[in-house]
Amino acid sequence: MGRAPCCDKANVKKGPWSPEEDSKLKEYIEKNGTGGNWISLPQKAGLKRCGKSCRLRWLNYLRPNIKHGEFSSEEDRIICALFATIGSRWSIIAGQLPGRTDNDVKNYWNTKLKKKLMVMGLVPHPNHRNSYSRKPSSQSLFSSNASYQSSNTLYQSSVPPSSFANNFHSFSPLYMTGTTPPSTLDFSSVMPNENPSSSSVTTDNSLLMNPSAYYPAKDNILMFGSEESPNSSSDGIKQEAVIGFQNCFPGTNHNNEVERSINDDQGFVATGYSIQGNDQVIGNNFWSEKLNEDFGETSLRYDLEDVKKLIIHTGSDFESPDSVNVSKAGEQAVYYF
DNA sequence: AAGTCGTGCAACCGCCTGCCC
DNA sequence: GGGGCAGGCGGTTGCACGACT
Numbered sequence: 001m002g003r004a005p006c007c008d009k010a011n012v013k014k015g016p017w018s019p020e021e022d023s024k025l026k027e028y029i030e031k032n033g034t035g036g037n038w039i040s041l042p043q044k045a046g047l048k049r050c051g052k053s054c055r056l057r058w059l060n061y062l063r064p065n066i067k068h069g070e071f072s073s074e075e076d077r078i079i080c081a082l083f084a085t086i087g088s089r090w091s092i093i094a095g096q097l098p099g100r101t102d103n104d105v106k107n108y109w110n111t112k113l114k115k116k117l118m119v120m121g122l123v124p125h126p127n128h129r130n131s132y133s134r135k136p137s138s139q140s141l142f143s144s145n146a147s148y149q150s151s152n153t154l155y156q157s158s159v160p161p162s163s164f165a166n167n168f169h170s171f172s173p174l175y176m177t178g179t180t181p182p183s184t185l186d187f188s189s190v191m192p193n194e195n196p197s198s199s200s201v202t203t204d205n206s207l208l209m210n211p212s213a214y215y216p217a218k219d220n221i222l223m224f225g226s227e228e229s230p231n232s233s234s235d236g237i238k239q240e241a242v243i244g245f246q247n248c249f250p251g252t253n254h255n256n257e258v259e260r261s262i263n264d265d266q267g268f269v270a271t272g273y274s275i276q277g278n279d280q281v282i283g284n285n286f287w288s289e290k291l292n293e294d295f296g297e298t299s300l301r302y303d304l305e306d307v308k309k310l311i312i313h314t315g316s317d318f319e320s321p322d323s324v325n326v327s328k329a330g331e332q333a334v335y336y337f
Numbered sequence: 338a339a340g341t342c343g344t345g346c347a348a349c350c351g352c353c354t355g356c357c358c
Numbered sequence: 359g360g361g362g363c364a365g366g367c368g369g370t371t372g373c374a375c376g377a378c379t
Contacts, residue, residue, distance in 0.1 A: 016347070016373085039364065055365075056348065091367060106368070107346055 012042075012050045017057055021047055025054055026062045034058075060101045067099030071108055079105060079113060 013021075028045035035041065038051035047054065060066075071079075075097055082093045088109075090102035097105065 014349075037364080050349090052350095052365085053348075059366095060347075088368065102367075103347075110369095111345055 011048065012053070013048045014050075014053070017061075021049065022057070022062060025049075025058060029058060029062075056103075060103045065099050066101065068104075071100075071113075075100070076113060079109060083109065 017025075024045055024047055028041070032044070034055075035044075038055040041047075041051055042049045042054050045054070049057075078096055079093055082089075082096060086092060088106070090106040090109075094100045094102040094105045
């Protein structure tokens with residue numbers, strides 16, 4: 001038996017809202033509130049609409065302080081960073097942008113921002129055949145218990161939403177903002193800096209302050225990304241590669257230290273790292289463990305230079321055979337093992 | 338001027354989750 | 359503990375409108 005419909009479909013109006021309906025709804029809610037029950041609200045308000053439709057109209061259009069119009073470059077940067085961190089969790093992303101709705105952010109991403117990033121080579125085109133990939137191995141990508149948090153709810157799931165996985169794979173290069181401090185976002189490595197004075201966004205937002213809390217636990221992913229530097233050499237060799245590990249929020253803070261993410265359950269280390277030149281990048285989860293071994297469990301922060309040395313020093317010793325020379329500007333790679 | 342195409346966005350659909358009984 | 363319901367969310371659709379031919 002299927003579930004009962006939320007309203008009588010035959011007797012509800014669908015399609016665009018008229019100004020009269022808008023004013024009825026607005027007037028009612030301003031006077032009485034939603035009463036915590038959207039289903040019964042349309043009847044009380046004298047509307048022939050589904051409760052869900054009323055809720056959507058109110059949240060996306062009628063409620064106070066809704067911001068319409070162009071997204072600023074600051075908002076662009078926040079959306080990109082959060083998308084890279086948590087995927088298509090539009091409501092959470094919208095929660096970081098005062099006056100914006102999840103629908104707005106979603107539409108903006110799908111119609112403009114994604115294309116913009118594709119053009120820039122920061123998001124692989126769907127038909128792009130030149131990115132590195134490797135089959136998942138014995139350990140399933142999402143085999144471990146995932147833990148990810150929305151604005152007010154902590155979810156525990158063995159299988160994160162497939163949409164998240166897809167997005168995570170597709171746009172993972174944005175994970176590698178090797179210059180992303182926890183409280184100050186600097187997207188200069190992934191976004192063109194249209195306004196140099198605003199290359200960083202200072203925020204005291206809890207999500208940005210503690211991104212690891214929102215980071216889904218996924219094992220055995222190694223991500224590579226590269227972008228073409230303005231002074232890229234003529235042979236097309238990339239000038240920068242940034243790598244990140246699952247369970248980590250890759251980034252450095254303003255002191256050029258690699259942040260360690262505290263994950264009580266699994267004790268992972270958050271690492272972020274940007275290398276210059278034509279470096280060969282080798283790594284896997286052992287990298288995190290090596291950091292602990294070499295720099296101590298108690299240390300909350302690792303100096304970026306030490307991480308660089310460690311990568312160079314221990315790279316060939318990694319147990320994983322994975323070894324990638326990310327050589328072409330603008331290419332990205334995602335490795336699973 | 339008319340037809341076609343592309344884009345943006347509001348709205349809908351259906352699934353998932355939490356809450357309540 | 360489990361079933362049902364409502365809210366919330368992300369994906370998708372469809373329409374309006376402008377650009378282009």
